[in-house]
Amino acid sequence: MAQFTLQPFQGQFDLHRQKPKLQVHQCTRALLLRDYQIKSNFNNKAIWPLPSARRVAVRSAQQDPPATPPTSTPSTPASNNSQLLSTIGITALWIGLIVYAFVLAPNQTPYRDQIFIQRILGIGEKDGFIVNPVYVSIFNITGIYPAIYASLLVPAGRSANKIPAWPFVTLSFLLGGLALLPYMALWRPYQRPEDNPLPPPASELEGWNRLFLKGAETPVLPALLLAGSLFYIFQAVTSSGDIWADYLKLFDESRLVHMNSIDLAILIALAPFWMENDAIGRNWDKRSQLLPILSFLPVIGPCIYLLLRPKAQQQQQ
Numbered sequence: 001m002a003q004f005t006l007q008p009f010q011g012q013f014d015l016h017r018q019k020p021k022l023q024v025h026q027c028t029r030a031l032l033l034r035d036y037q038i039k040s041n042f043n044n045k046a047i048w049p050l051p052s053a054r055r056v057a058v059r060s061a062q063q064d065p066p067a068t069p070p071t072s073t074p075s076t077p078a079s080n081n082s083q084l085l086s087t088i089g090i091t092a093l094w095i096g097l098i099v100y101a102f103v104l105a106p107n108q109t110p111y112r113d114q115i116f117i118q119r120i121l122g123i124g125e126k127d128g129f130i131v132n133p134v135y136v137s138i139f140n141i142t143g144i145y146p147a148i149y150a151s152l153l154v155p156a157g158r159s160a161n162k163i164p165a166w167p168f169v170t171l172s173f174l175l176g177g178l179a180l181l182p183y184m185a186l187w188r189p190y191q192r193p194e195d196n197p198l199p200p201p202a203s204e205l206e207g208w209n210r211l212f213l214k215g216a217e218t219p220v221l222p223a224l225l226l227a228g229s230l231f232y233i234f235q236a237v238t239s240s241g242d243i244w245a246d247y248l249k250l251f252d253e254s255r256l257v258h259m260n261s262i263d264l265a266i267l268i269a270l271a272p273f274w275m276e277n278d279a280i281g282r283n284w285d286k287r288s289q290l291l292p293i294l295s296f297l298p299v300i301g302p303c304i305y306l307l308l309r310p311k312a313q314q315q316q317q
Contacts, residue, residue, distance in 0.1 A: 083188060090185040097178060097262070105255045113256035134247040135257050137236035138264055141299050144225055144232075145267040146172040148302045149180060149274065151216035155200045156278035160188040176263040177270070184270070189277075198281035199312035222306035229299040268298045275305050282310045 118124035119131045120139055149172060153165040163186050171179035190196045205214045215221040250257040272295035279287040290308070294301035 087185045090181055093266075094178065094181040094185065097181075097266075101255070101259050105258050106253055107255040108253040109250075110255070113254055116254070116256055132243060132247050132250060133239050134236050134243055135250060135260075137232040138257075138261055140232050141229065142176055142260055142264045142267065143173065144228055144299060144303075145264070145271070146176070146180075147221070147225055148271065148299070148306065149267070150212060151221070151306050152271075152274040152278050152302070153180075153183070154213055154216075155196065155204065156198055156281050157187065157274055158190070158196050159183075159186065160190045160195070161186065163187070176260075177266040178263065180267075180270075193281065196281065198278070198283075199310055202313055205312060216306065217312040219307055219311075222303055226300065226303035226307060229303055233300065271295070271302050275302060279305070279309065284309055 115124070115129065116131050116135070119129055120136060146169065150169045153169055157165055159165070163183065165183055168179050168183035199217065200213070204210065205217060212221075247257070251261060252258075275291060275295060276287075279291055284291075286308070291305070294305050297304070
């Protein structure tokens with residue numbers, strides 16, 4: 001039998017040297033295990049975070065709420081271009097009308113124009129002079145349209161750039177469409193309907209300075225405008241051929257009659273857009289059926305629309 005001889009260990013254990021080797025071995029083993037886990041997850045087409053990363057992700061999800069989408073629709077380049085073209089077009093029309101009125105319009109009877117205004121307004125001498133009934137109808141219908149535009153532009157035609165409509169509407173009773181065109185050129189629509197609620201709330205109808213707006217939100221004012229429109233249209237339609245021929249002669253000679261007639265045509269042409277804008281804001285359920293018909297009826301159509309549109313709920317006194 002072989003004999004084994006045990007010899008004593010003559011060296012010394014260096015515990016401080018063995019301990020770092022153990023730590024390096026453990027760290028290497030942990031890194032290899034983590035690398036194996038990541039590789040296996042890549043092969044399965046899914047990456048599962050380690051427990052520490054998972055806790056950080058959960059904590060971040062609890063602290064950061066999900067971002068809410070914006071409620072307003074941003075203006076697109078197409079809408080900006082459309083608004084720019086509209087501004088340029090209306091501004092060009094406004095400047096062209098001013099130049100035409102003072103340079104190209106006929107002005108053969110300036111003194112008679114003053115007499116026309118005095119007789120229509122009921123001032124001056126009572127000499128028995130009668131103004132052409134057709135022109136009297138045109139003059140008064142041109143005075144009805146500013147009230148119609150006031151009912152459409154305030155508050156439905158409020159501009160998103162905060163330009164007030166009432167100064168332009170007030171001047172339109174004196175200057176007609178020439179006073180309204182600058183506001184239409186500067187007007188910008190609201191992107192969100194809740195920024196300009198329609199019909200207006202009852203709080204906006206309080207105060208003495210809101211009497212006209214309060215009347216426009218009742219059937220009273222639209223009914224008065226409709227009655228006046230029907231009267232003057234009937235007066236013009238039932239006039240004889242000689243009266244119409246005299247009106248056409250005045251149109252060729254008088255700057256007042258000429259520009260007043262053109263101004264009325266512009267007011268008639270622009271009214272359907274603001275009727276549509278008001279009907280959309282008020283969510284009128286008969287818009288698709290009645291609005292196309294009312295838009296083609298000068299002065300009567302807008303008055304009927306103001307009579308039929310949804311009204312504001314006014315506070316009971």
